[in-house]
Amino acid sequence: MSEGKKMEKKEQSFPEEINFKVQDLTPAELKAIEEHKYYMSLELGCEVSIEQALSDFIKEYREEWLRDKQEKDMQAQKMEIIKHKYFRSQEEGCDIGEERAVHEWREKYAKIWRSCCESLEHNDFYSLRVTIPNKxxxxxxxxxxxxxxxxxxxxxxxxxxxxxxxxNFILQGRPFLHIKSVFTLMGVAAIQGDTIEFIAYGCEAEIALEKIRQFIEQLAQIDS
Incomplete structure (x- = not known):
């Protein structure tokens, strides 16, 4: 879901979804799927499900998206290495050379850079961890x-x-379920002491998670 008005729900027939192996997504890939979901909804005139968007993205767009992302990542890494070379050369008072700059950046900063780029926060997701307080x-x-x-x-x-x-999908090794109905959420079967995580994407994601946090905290007084 993206910024703007909520999509008006209309009856719409969809083609049968393809079967695919649920892969371990990255936050960057999940963001691309969310954007794909938004544009699919605009095109069809109704809000499509995350399952439909995920299926269509993997079937029609994932390969091209991965190639494009790899090219962008390589360009971004080159810029980071150029900056590293400049500042290290300033520190040492001489040009450290491209080969040394590449080696230093790869050894010291590549993992940090990758971790940042593939974080939930960097890809516009908000997250919340809570512990179920009520019996x-x-x-x-x-x-x-x-x-x-x-x-x-x-x-x-x-x-x-x-x-x-x-x-619905596995994200960085963890299974996630889309909250869309009482029936699906009942399947989570969270009991007292369970730690659960919420992630949200969209223009009201931060507000939504704050409301969820407040509600979960109140459950200690609502044990009926």
């Missing part, structure tokens, strides 16, 4: 309220819990 956990009543909270904001919200059996 009955996420039973029907709080699940219903939580879904209502999420639906009130212009963003997509996903939930992760260790051992999650049903999910």
């Amino acid at each position: 009955r956990g996420l039973h029907l009543n709080p699940v219903s309220t939580l879904v209502s909270v999420v639906k009130g904001f212009d963003c997509d919200v996903f939930i992760h819990k260790p051992g999650l059996e049903h999910y």
